[in-house]
Amino acid sequence: MRALFAVLGLALLPAVGCTPSRPSVVLISIDSLRADVPGTQIAGRPLTPAIDEFSRGALVYSRAISAAPWTTPAMMSVMTGLAAEVHGVEEHDRALASSVPTLAERFRDAGYRTAAFTPAVTLRAEYGFARGFEVYDQDNFGHNRLSSPTLVGKVLARLEEWKDEPFFIWVHLWDPHYNYIPPAPWNGYFRAGRQPPRQDVQCLKWVENPVSREQALWFMGQYRGEVAYTDRYFGQILEQIEQLGLAEQTVVAVMADHGEAFLEHGWLGHTNRLDETLIHVPLMIRRPGKEAGHIDRVVSTAGVGRRLLEVAGIDGATFGDLPALPASPDGTAEERAIVSRTIRRGCWTALSTTRYKYLIEHRRCREWLFDLQQDPGEATDISAAQPERLLEMRHALAEELRRERALGVARAMLPREIVEQAEARLRSIGYVGGAQTGGGDAKTVTCARIADPGKVDAFGDTAAEPCPEDAVSRCLESVEKQP
Ligand SMILES: [Zn+2]
Numbered sequence: 001m002r003a004l005f006a007v008l009g010l011a012l013l014p015a016v017g018c019t020p021s022r023p024s025v026v027l028i029s030i031d032s033l034r035a036d037v038p039g040t041q042i043a044g045r046p047l048t049p050a051i052d053e054f055s056r057g058a059l060v061y062s063r064a065i066s067a068a069p070w071t072t073p074a075m076m077s078v079m080t081g082l083a084a085e086v087h088g089v090e091e092h093d094r095a096l097a098s099s100v101p102t103l104a105e106r107f108r109d110a111g112y113r114t115a116a117f118t119p120a121v122t123l124r125a126e127y128g129f130a131r132g133f134e135v136y137d138q139d140n141f142g143h144n145r146l147s148s149p150t151l152v153g154k155v156l157a158r159l160e161e162w163k164d165e166p167f168f169i170w171v172h173l174w175d176p177h178y179n180y181i182p183p184a185p186w187n188g189y190f191r192a193g194r195q196p197p198r199q200d201v202q203c204l205k206w207v208e209n210p211v212s213r214e215q216a217l218w219f220m221g222q223y224r225g226e227v228a229y230t231d232r233y234f235g236q237i238l239e240q241i242e243q244l245g246l247a248e249q250t251v252v253a254v255m256a257d258h259g260e261a262f263l264e265h266g267w268l269g270h271t272n273r274l275d276e277t278l279i280h281v282p283l284m285i286r287r288p289g290k291e292a293g294h295i296d297r298v299v300s301t302a303g304v305g306r307r308l309l310e311v312a313g314i315d316g317a318t319f320g321d322l323p324a325l326p327a328s329p330d331g332t333a334e335e336r337a338i339v340s341r342t343i344r345r346g347c348w349t350a351l352s353t354t355r356y357k358y359l360i361e362h363r364r365c366r367e368w369l370f371d372l373q374q375d376p377g378e379a380t381d382i383s384a385a386q387p388e389r390l391l392e393m394r395h396a397l398a399e400e401l402r403r404e405r406a407l408g409v410a411r412a413m414l415p416r417e418i419v420e421q422a423e424a425r426l427r428s429i430g431y432v433g434g435a436q437t438g439g440g441d442a443k444t445v446t447c448a449r450i451a452d453p454g455k456v457d458a459f460g461d462t463a464a465e466p467c468p469e470d471a472v473s474r475c476l477e478s479v480e481k482q483p
Contacts, residue, residue, distance in 0.1 A: 081320015
């Protein structure tokens, strides 16, 4: 293991016991919350009134990029400070190598109480998420059950129980994740479009244009209802912090693991692509008594852990491999382009700067370049018009990949029996059976037409050919050779 990790433990000693009162830290990650959702109103009704109120007292990172477009690798990046390719937990059968330190371990070793409340198989303890947490409360709500009352109820109780000690609490709010089925009255708040006959996005998300535009609008309206519903529970956590008298000593961070697509580029849901709808996410950190404001330069959500350690007075510089998040709107910090990637069905890598985005699809070595300042919707590929910029971004990506590999982080697999257990549970709750039923209108694509129902992996996703190893480097080499 590199020196980066070897200093774990030793580097923490000065932080322990030398500060009279250390701030507690609450990390609230909200599944599938797009960057453009907080602050939005529809017909005079705000989608996220509690988050909006919170944001006025927080540092808002308006160009935060996720390491990956789905839960497991995105949150593992937050918990390790490493890019998805580096920690390697990017498939249902991978686990975090035991040699990689986690955020919770750093807090625990500094004397913090540590607890996590998670809702889904994608955050199961065995992937490495539980390491360092004194309490790892893992539930599995699936895609059709409401989870916020249960999860937040546990958080409120834990805050009360630990109010006299420094703590690090992480909760992953789940309800905005598909399927989009908010309870009444939230299901009527943002109603739009036309209800599709089939609503299982787990099936619909694997094919292009699986529903009509009108049907996608309906999905988006119901998603907004789920977001508004979740926002209410988010507000309850803040109220509890206030009521327990903890507001002046508690740092609160809010973020999303990834975004969500509603046919902007022809796709629904998330996981298999790296469009801005999927990797550009909200990120806000509120530090009692500290400056609020906006930071517009690119940052990675994988840098959140380091920042949270720093605000707690724990050495963050030796955690993970990302530059520190800027600590104030006018503060200086190293800017680095952010790598995002997915190898789940789609094989994509993106490099994001504050203004530009370079995208490469590595099964076919196709590439795109977008100027997000001029073209936030990624409609116009400027790679032919700006060959020098293209070259610069290719080189920057190659350099990032070299640096990531030089870290030499070990890889690990999830034990086979754990993978099999997960697959068996999916069969028992009808994922495989459900995949065989069809019906609906001509636009509706069923799981049965997408994949062999027998080939459903441990997340209920249809299995696909793995992405070729080292394909990005080979693609970059091959495009470099083009005249
Ligand atoms: Zn997620």
